[in-house]
Amino acid sequence: MVRTYGNWRKPASAGLMGLGTVGTAILMGGMILVILVVMARGLLAASIVAVVLIVVLALLLTRDAHGKNALSRISARLGWAATRSRGANVYRSGPTGRVPWGTNQLPGLASTIRLSEHEDSYGRRFALLFTPATSHYSVVIGTEPDGAALVDQEQVDVWVADYGHWLANLADEAGIEAASVTIETAPDSGTRMRREVETNVDPSAPAFARQMLAEAVERYPSGSSTVKAYVTLTFSAMTRAGGKRRKPEEMARELASRLPGLTQTLQATGAGAAHPLSAQQLCEIVRVAYDPKASVLIDEAHAAGQVPEMNWNDIGPSAHEAQWANYRHDSGLSVTWSMTSAPRGNVQSTVLARLLAPHREIARKRVTLLYRPIPAARAAAMVESDLRSAEFRATAEAKAKARDVLAVRAAAATANEEASGAGLVNFGMLVTATVTDSDMEADARAAVENLSATARLRLRPVYGSQDSAFAAALPLGLVLPKHIKIPAELRNNL
Numbered sequence: 001m002v003r004t005y006g007n008w009r010k011p012a013s014a015g016l017m018g019l020g021t022v023g024t025a026i027l028m029g030g031m032i033l034v035i036l037v038v039m040a041r042g043l044l045a046a047s048i049v050a051v052v053l054i055v056v057l058a059l060l061l062t063r064d065a066h067g068k069n070a071l072s073r074i075s076a077r078l079g080w081a082a083t084r085s086r087g088a089n090v091y092r093s094g095p096t097g098r099v100p101w102g103t104n105q106l107p108g109l110a111s112t113i114r115l116s117e118h119e120d121s122y123g124r125r126f127a128l129l130f131t132p133a134t135s136h137y138s139v140v141i142g143t144e145p146d147g148a149a150l151v152d153q154e155q156v157d158v159w160v161a162d163y164g165h166w167l168a169n170l171a172d173e174a175g176i177e178a179a180s181v182t183i184e185t186a187p188d189s190g191t192r193m194r195r196e197v198e199t200n201v202d203p204s205a206p207a208f209a210r211q212m213l214a215e216a217v218e219r220y221p222s223g224s225s226t227v228k229a230y231v232t233l234t235f236s237a238m239t240r241a242g243g244k245r246r247k248p249e250e251m252a253r254e255l256a257s258r259l260p261g262l263t264q265t266l267q268a269t270g271a272g273a274a275h276p277l278s279a280q281q282l283c284e285i286v287r288v289a290y291d292p293k294a295s296v297l298i299d300e301a302h303a304a305g306q307v308p309e310m311n312w313n314d315i316g317p318s319a320h321e322a323q324w325a326n327y328r329h330d331s332g333l334s335v336t337w338s339m340t341s342a343p344r345g346n347v348q349s350t351v352l353a354r355l356l357a358p359h360r361e362i363a364r365k366r367v368t369l370l371y372r373p374i375p376a377a378r379a380a381a382m383v384e385s386d387l388r389s390a391e392f393r394a395t396a397e398a399k400a401k402a403r404d405v406l407a408v409r410a411a412a413a414t415a416n417e418e419a420s421g422a423g424l425v426n427f428g429m430l431v432t433a434t435v436t437d438s439d440m441e442a443d444a445r446a447a448v449e450n451l452s453a454t455a456r457l458r459l460r461p462v463y464g465s466q467d468s469a470f471a472a473a474l475p476l477g478l479v480l481p482k483h484i485k486i487p488a489e490l491r492n493n494l
Contacts, residue, residue: 003157004346007410008427011382014389016396023060023494030056060494066340066460069494080324080464089322089467097318106286106316109133109478110471115312117279118252120259126276128252129477135237136177137251138477140282141263143229144272145183148350159270160349166269168423171373173258178234178479179371185358186292186365188224191299193217225358230277230285231266234477282475283310289474290317291330292364292436320467326441327466332364332434333441336469337448339429341458355431355455361447364434368473372426372481379424387411430473431459 015024030053038046059071083089091107093099105111114130129138148156170179194217201213235255237245246254263274277285287310288295301308320329327334343351356367374382390411394404418424431452433444452459462469472478 002153002348003160004348005160006343006346007413008342009386009407009410009414010342011386012389012393012407014392018061019057020494023057026060027053027057066458068340068460071494072491076464083322083464091317091320093316094318101313103311103313104316104318105313106471107320108467108471109483110316110474110476113476114248115279115282116248116252118256120256120276122260124259124276125278126255126259127279127282128248128255129282130237130248130251131477134479134482135245136234136477136479136482137237137246137248137255138232138234139255139259140277140475140477141231141233141259141266141274142277142281143231143266143274145227145229146270146272148353156270156349159268163269166265167371167373167425169265170371170425171375171379171423173233173235173262173373175235175239176233176373177236178477179373180232180234180368180475180477181371182230182232182366182368182473182475183356184228184230184364184366185225185356185362186228186288186295187363188220188226189296189299190217190220190224191296191303193220195303227356227358229271230475231271231274232475232477233262234479277475279312280307280310283312283315284308286474286476287315289364289366289434290315290320291332292434293331322465322467324463325461325466327470328438329470331436333436333438334432334434334466334470335441335445335448336430336432336462336466336473337452337459338462338469339431339457340460342427343456345456347456352455355451355457359447359451361440361443362433363436363440365448366430366432366434366473368430368432370428370430370472370480372479374424374426376423379418382424383411383415383418387415429457429459430462430469432470432473 013021015021016027017024019027030049034046034050034053037049056071059074060069062070064073091097093104093107095102099105106113112132114132116128116130117125118128120126126139129140130136131138167179170176197213197217201210235251237251239246259276263276266274284298288298298308317330320327322328325335327336352367359365387408390404390407394400394408414424431448433448435441435444448459468480468483472480
């Protein structure tokens with residue numbers, strides 16, 4: 001029997017007429033205000049207030065296919081217009097730019113991130129990222145997934161179960177703020193294979209065998225791709241609210257002792273050999289993301305036995321320009337989508353296989369799963385509140401809708417699982433498609449939309465914030481909700 005997975009829920013607050021708690025409060029407050037204006041200023045003034053209230057409520061109730069209300073779409077348009085008027089969507093760095101010291105600093109949200117390198121208990125070098133704006137520290141773990149080819153379904157089920165346990169246990173990690181898993185596919189230049197063959201071939205081997213290897217090295221890179229996976233763990237600088245902020249040296253000492261355990265538990269999930277990335281490896285990843293054509297030069301340098309030394313302050317793009325629906329950066333043009341709805345119903349473990357696999361229409365594709373573990377102390381209250389909200393919506397009308405009835409069952413199932421010891425995690429997804437020729441943008445868009453349909457996901461381009469979404473999809477440990485001025489709790493309850 002094939003095992004299936006599902007029951008992903010987006011918590012909703014209780015409210016009237018399809019509004020959330022905040023929206024219902026606006027409705028009730030507005031009605032009281034109208035009554036007070038009638039008593040104080042007369043009917044005409046009250047009519048004006050009532051019209052304003054109706055317009056605001058109409059903006060909150062008008063939602064598109066992705067659940068975005070008209071008010072949030074209008075605010076996004078106004079924010080984008082303000083960004084363009086300030087010229088903040090254009091960036092120039094290097095000697096001709098405005099960046100101090102003439103360096104190629106990372107732009108936008110990543111501009112303030114600082115990098116340092118330390119050594120863990122196993123003697124492995126690891127990069128430590130510090131984001132001052134949110135007081136977050138991040139480490140990046142490189143993995144080599146085993147893949148599901150020629151693997152029994154029972155083994156795949158074990159990997160999925162272990163992955164679920166790993167996510168559930170994240171909430172028990174002290175100080176953890178978020179985690180992300182990035183799967184990147186890109187064309188293979190063939191230099192790594194050539195280096196492996198040239199360094200390992202036996203000169204005394206039969207001529208036929210050596211000729212076969214030479215032919216494989218020559219033909220294999222054509223149309224082949226590489227798949228890389230990174231796990232980023234982000235920790236808060238404070239152990240508790242209002243506590244002392246730890247300095248990078250203090251945080252590095254603590255993480256040095258925890259990293260061996262974190263990488264070991266990852267291996268049981270099918271992630272393969274897991275190891276923390278060094279500062280040099282992380283610089284190469286970020287540099288190639290902003291300048292895809294630099295990957296060939298970096299691979300050739302490694303093939304020649306040289307290390308292309310990079311400085312964190314010089315790995316950013318020399319130029320970028322963010323548009324409403326795409327993002328131009330050095331030699332690449334990218335479009336980033338965010339997941340607005342998880343798959344409905346039950347799915348099998350292979351549901352994301354095609355989305356994660358290389359695609360011929362997309363030069364580089366990056367799929368990033370974003371997780372925010374919920375502490376066990378909050379999880380119980382959250383699922384109970386979600387269950388009460390679902391029950392309220394189902395009983396608010398004389399005849400309950402089928403969708404509301406199913407929501408009550410799903411909320412009850414979630415509450416039961418949490419009470420049985422399951423963990424609770426908020427999650428999202430970013431998908432970035434990069435092409436090196438702007439004429440291929442339309443094909444890449446069509447490819448991602450088709451892949452999202454096969455994965456039963458609902459994806460929406462991150463309109464007006466393509467540069468920020470591009471940075472968030474990189475293994476940099478950026479936690480987007482912490483960079484938004486309006487709290488997510490308020491927006492979700494409208």
